[in-house]
Amino acid sequence: MGFSSLQELIERCESSGQKISEVMLAWQSEESGRSADVESMQMAEYYGVMKEAVRKGVTEDVRSRSGLTGGDAKRVSEHFKANEASSGEPAARAMAYALAVSEVNASMGRIVATPTAGSCGIIPGVFVSAQERFGWSDEKMVEGLFCAGAIGYVIANNSFISGAEGGCQAEVGSAIAMAAGAMVELRGGTPEQSVHAAGLALKNTLGLICDPVAGLVEIPCIIRNGLGAVNALAASDMALAGVKSPIPSDEVVQVMLDIGTAMPEGHRETAKGGLATTPTGKRLMESLYGKGRAKKLDRKRE
Numbered sequence: 172m173g174f175s176s177l178q179e180l181i182e183r184c185e186s187s188g189q190k191i192s193e194v195m196l197a198w199q200s201e202e203s204g205r206s207a208d209v210e211s212m213q214m215a216e217y218y219g220v221m222k223e224a225v226r227k228g229v230t231e232d233v234r235s236r237s238g239l240t241g242g243d244a245k246r247v248s249e250h251f252k253a254n255e256a257s258s259g260e261p262a263a264r265a266m267a268y269a270l271a272v273s274e275v276n277a278s279m280g281r282i283v284a285t286p287t288a289g290s291c292g293i294i295p296g297v298f299v300s301a302q303e304r305f306g307w308s309d310e311k312m313v314e315g316l317f318c319a320g321a322i323g324y325v326i327a328n329n330s331f332i333s334g335a336e337g338g339c340q341a342e343v344g345s346a347i348a349m350a351a352g353a354m355v356e357l358r359g360g361t362p363e364q365s366v367h368a369a370g371l372a373l374k375n376t377l378g379l380i381c382d383p384v385a386g387l388v389e390i391p392c393i394i395r396n397g398l399g400a401v402n403a404l405a406a407s408d409m410a411l412a413g414v415k416s417p418i419p420s421d422e423v424v425q426v427m428l429d430i431g432t433a434m435p436e437g438h439r440e441t442a443k444g445g446l447a448t449t450p451t452g453k454r455l456m457e458s459l460y461g462k463g464r465a466k467k468l469d470r471k472r473e
């Protein structure tokens with residue numbers, strides 16, 4: 172049986188004595204008609220793709236097709252190895268890995284949409300760096316992905332997960348919430364703490380607009396993924412320490428829906444507002460498409 176809210180998810184866990192990941196795996200298996208083993212194998216394959224994207228992004232010279240972005244994951248990775256990172260090594264590593272996967276996405280490489288391509292770096296950034304740090308098995312990481320999936324499932328069914336619908340709060344915000352909740356479960360926290368982590372994280376991205384320069388998932392998307400991974404770690408730590416979201420997480424999801432619905436069209440992936448329409452954003456668009464074509468694209472968006 173499915174669940175329609177985060178509160179219902181907690182109750183399901185408490186009444187069955189299961190973790191969020193177990194409830195999600197059972198539900199996904201019931202919905203798809205495939206066995207839990209097959210579902211887990213599929214998820215393990217996705218995790219393999221995430222790890223490969225991290226590896227590629229931090230070790231190879233990854234440039235986007237447009238030439239606007241690339242190389243930041245490597246820069247951050249080399250920096251924290253040679254210097255003490257201000258945010259601390261675990262956060263810097265998660266940030267570098269999240270940047271890596273987002274850069275691979277911008278180079279048209281293989282990634283897993285978590286929950287979308289625009290926010291594909293956050294969960295791998297948090298997961299792969301945590302696995303290295305704590306020595307967790309792939310099986311454990313796969314379980315964590317089901318926990319993240321459960322949180323994303325509720326958000327998608329009650330609000331948005333795409334920037335075109337609800338702004339960047341819906342993409343990057345949802346990914347941070349999913350990663351934060353999963354990290355709590357991976358560290359041995361309760362389902363209630365996982366849900367608080369998701370709510371704490373989501374609150375911090377409410378109102379975030381979607382304003383990709385030249386309509387490409389690069390600027391500011393890649394950097395938002397790097398910073399998002401750090402926020403996810405912070406939210407999971409707060410929840411594990413006992414910090415609660417005073418506004419229930421389901422209500423935060425509802426607020427995200429309200430804000431996204433009221434958000435002007437120019438702030439929902441149209442590249443007609445925000446950073447996309449700064450003088451530099453416009454200049455970058457012209458440098459890619461030429462003045463005439465950029466103007467035409469601009470008119471099309473109107």
Ligand code: SF4
Nearest residue numbers: 289334339381382392
């Ligand atoms: S700015 Fe828009 S395209 Fe970029 S990550 Fe956010 S929602 Fe996705």
